[in-house]
Amino acid sequence: MSKYKIIHKNNKINAILANLNGLINTKLRINKFTEIKNLPGRLAPIKSEKKVINNQSKKFNTIKKEWSKNYDFLEFEFKLLDKMVIGLGDISIHETSILLHHIYGIPYIPGQAIKGVIRNYIIKARHDEFEEKAFKCDKFISYFGGEKQGDSGVKKAGQNYQGKVIFFDAFPCNDNYIIEKDVMTPHYKDYYEAGKKAPTDDMKPVPIEFLVVKNAIFKVYIAIKKSNDINKEEVKELFFETFKFMGIGAKTNLGYGFIDIEHIKNKYNEFKSKLEKEKTKNMSVGEKIVYNFKKGDFNSRFGQFWANKLDKLVV
Template sequence: MAKVKGERGSIQDQLIALGCATKEQASKNAIETEDNTDPDMFADSIKIKDTYLPFDTREAMEQVQSIDNFALKLNKAVVFLEDEKKKLKPTLFKRDKKEKRIIHEVKFKFEDNRINKISEKHFTNIKELGLDIFSIPLTPDWQFIVGLGNESVYETSMTLHHVHGFPYIPASAVKGVVRSWIITEVFVNHNIPEDEVDFPLLNAEHRAYLDEGFCKIFGCPKATNAVKFENGKPKKNSKGIYKYEPLVDTALGKENQGKIWFFDAFPISTPNITVDIMNPHYGDYYGEKKHNGNPIPPADYLTPVPIPFLTVENTVFQFVIGVKKNYNTKISSGIFEDEVPLAVASIWLKKALEEHGIGAKTAVGYGYMAERKGGKAQ
């Protein structure tokens, strides 16, 4: 097995500065990260001494060979490796460029049985609420990322269940993408005034609030107002802020809570976590750096800076929505007239996830879902 060793003195100093060890302890525990060339061997193994947890914690856990919660492993047992400047850095992925081998890669092997039991219990709890429900299993068409910008010791992050440690899609994210997609696809041109045709999205949400079905499904405030238009352009004040029309009542004439319940989407197959790379080419340009007092232009001679991030692939997620039976009645007016809220929401749930995608970087192909098995209403 190959071993990677840095300059003992500089790393010892950094460990001491980080409060991870005394001078004596740092000398005793200098970096010595093993590279397991077999990916399966590395997937569940972890050497506590390489994580730079406080020394007494590492000492207490020295017999631990694996961590069975991915959220804890990723966020608490962070592996620090040297970067090009010989500084310790939280590391998701590192490759030896000369030897063309992987030095470190965050991996995890989830237990099928455990995932299935948790997901089944989650779905059982939903069914016991006594709702009319619709569920559909979908899987990423390629890869997806939820929570890329969450706070993390790394430059990037991922939403993981705070108890179970596996990747999941929060209900708020599911509701948000379905709501946004309906506004974009249905209300963007619905009853749009002639003055607004060049800016169809600007008042699309306002028009949605005037629709009974939309308000019943997603909820709405008591009143809404639209951006003012004049001669085909939105009006702004001297500070560049939009001017608004007077308030008008929304479709229901009162503040209303949405009747559709959106639930967290849990994995119903073993989650597959993989490391991907984003490669910004013009970091100096975006960072507004200067050369001889002049801004650096975006050019091909700038050095790309690879940033690793975690994605999920080849994993089936169960999306579930529900409504109380007495609220699942026909909509009496508007664009969804004679439909029931659950039917409308279920159609647009599937359309939003397949056509718009969910999570980060949907504009470049991430986050699109595909159906693997038929959805069902229960």
Template sequence: MNAYLTLTKYKGSQKKSDLLKQIDNPDGKSAFFEQAILDFGNYWGTKNVSWYKQRYAAYEGHIKSSSDTNTSFFLKSSFPLIIGQGNPSILETHLTLHPIYGIPYLPGSLIKGVTAHYCHQVLGKEDSKFKQGEEYALVLFGSQEQAGAIHYHDALPTPKSIKNCLSLDVITPHHQSYNQGLNQAPRDDDSPVPVPFLTVKADFRVILSCEDLAYAEWLNIAQKIVSHAVTEMGIGGKTNAGYGKMEV
């Protein structure tokens, strides 16, 4: 079961997909999500998914063969994370899913972004060379004028953690009319509007690489910064509410 197709394409990977109905019946989104989670778990728990194990191993092998040096480590979700919720979707809330494999993953740009933010906001206070555009930051992340020495690759979930990685959550905005700019002041008697959405909890293998052995020592530095960034600040959306916290 390809979750990407199920959540974005009518009859994408399910012959009886009712994705189109959710446009006219938003109250049925919770049931739709619950069925998608069930189908996803059944596929990854009972079907032969050896193809993904092969692709998972081949992905790391390709990176190792195409770079001078690299390092890999694992991040484990200690609390559900939300990725890509603000992207356009007919279901109102979205989730970043691999368009080919149909599974949640951490885009390399996301890993690089949260690491660069942590580097600038936290490490930059201790040493200005870590601030955006300065010496250390240029090596780690580059700039619009020059490429960085470190490559941050997409982090795929481990085969063992995929089966139960999706779960259903809900947010309940209380002042929908006010938030939509309808000139109605927020009041205590406004009715909450439950909005269901999907979250992810899995183990991810992060791979960093560089093409110049002269910067090999920076791989270990980058790994430590990534680890601190996602454990202290979290990754994805709603981190201020506790979502996206990871363990190394």
């Protein structure tokens, strides 16, 4: 343990070790040995982190292939408008914390955090902030799972259901993000900690340093079980609606953790176009005509008639 104390007292040694062929990850020592005050003002990704980030999409493509029979996938990108902190109040030997992957040392957003934000938004916006009311809704239970309450709908009251939407952990997809120091300055420390003294102006503010993630873009994957009661377009629109109004992580009431919604939409459209190209890549000319025709308006009898005719013509 003594060697860590020596390292931490000397920021120059700390920086040299952190950049030694990209093998030693300074961030893995945060919340274990290194105090925030002994860190440099900014921490950029090193070689080992960049390698992990660049391999994430390849790893996830393997998951998509294995799950493709039973699940459809949606892909989004979270681009931070400013900065984000997740895990600020987690257990730590220091006053504040930050959530970093326990193996890679890179910041990430847990899938349960993304799920929690969307779930809470639905309860607030569509069920008058009553969770009991949400559990009476078949669609809510199809998304998130739970015990059905009430007799309305198809699902039976008192029965537990598994959610059909899976939210994966979101990792950075850009390797130029930054972890840097931020500061909060609580007033009336004696009042909040002990509660014996009234909050007065003679109490000194206490600056507390904490770490935030800036300039980051996170890749978000959602798997949807193939079934008749889950519509991918509805999940997509719900995702857009949620993060138009909600941030993620701590201190969202002060503007932390908010996402560039236009970036999400643009990147989703690129993802959708890529899917379309993959679907039609190996189709014959006739199959492409039928496929594109069926994407149109089915409300007219004329359209339905000719779609059926084309189906019979294409072998």
